[in-house]
Amino acid sequence: MEEFKNSNQDLINTTLPVGGEGVIAPNLITKADPANNDKYNTVYFQRPKVLFFDVNETLLDLNVMKRSIGAALGDRPELMSLWFTTMLQYSLVTTVANQYQDFGIIGAAALIMVAHKNGITITDKQAKDAVAAILSLPAHPEVKEALLLLKKEGFKLVAFTNSSNKAVETQLKYAGIHDLFDDVLSIEDVGKFKPHVDTYNWAARKMGLKSNDCMLIAAHGWDVAGANWAGWQTAFVSRPGQQLFPLANLPEINEENILSVAHKLISIRFQ
Secondary structure, X not given: XXXXXXXXXOOOOOOEEEOOEEEOOOOOEEEEEOOEEEEEEEEEEOOOOEEEXXXXXXXXXXXXXXXXXXXXXXXXXXXXXXXXXXXXXXXXXXXXXXXXXXXXXXXXXXXHHHHHHOOOOOOHHHHHHHHHHHHOOOEXXXXXXXXXXXXXXXXXXXXXXXXXXXXXXHHHHHHOOHHHOOXXXXXXXXXXXXXXXXXXXXXXXXXXXXXXXXXXXXXXXXXXXXXXXXXXXXXXXXXXXXXXXXXXXXXXXXXXXXXXXXXXXXXXXXX
């Protein structure tokens, strides 16, 4: 089966083999804007049956974490980014090695690693207390309005996260958006972290969907790439500092926040 063409080509309308199975990719046509290769126009694509939302940073504002992690690291909030990427790195290490650990436990271990690398002394308790701030993050200002708008337009909404089941329930309730979702999925139930292809295939099966019925909305290039390679449609939320992975296909939607994604979804001419 022919692979997806590279994202910088003028025309995309192919299929994608995923995990040994022939998965039909979204039937979409995209055209590059000759004035800017980073911009493109989606002419049409299939209406997703479910919108899956990443949670941390996509829906929830990590600035509280920046203060908490920065304080634990000797008042160096600039190390927040290093901590977050280290946590993601070792979540993937555990996935590849078939050794699942709770995302919060990995986060505390990553914090200790970053501290030691920078000559900072931190105890296990201090690390766990600092990482616990992830349970009390506010939603980004536009998120609730966007979710309400999408529900009004008939979209089914699912939160889909690397956080544990208990953690994501606490997070969404604290942020005041838990009841806006039709379902909440944690990779804890599959024992592998996104962007492993099995997580997306599992989430699609869990909702009774084919891959091309799903759309992931996320602020992480690695998450968008993983979903795309699993045959999902994708929307990238370009939060400050976040980038798409240049070796992956372009997402169907690329907007600066969730509300802009919602408006784009509502305005699109679906097949």
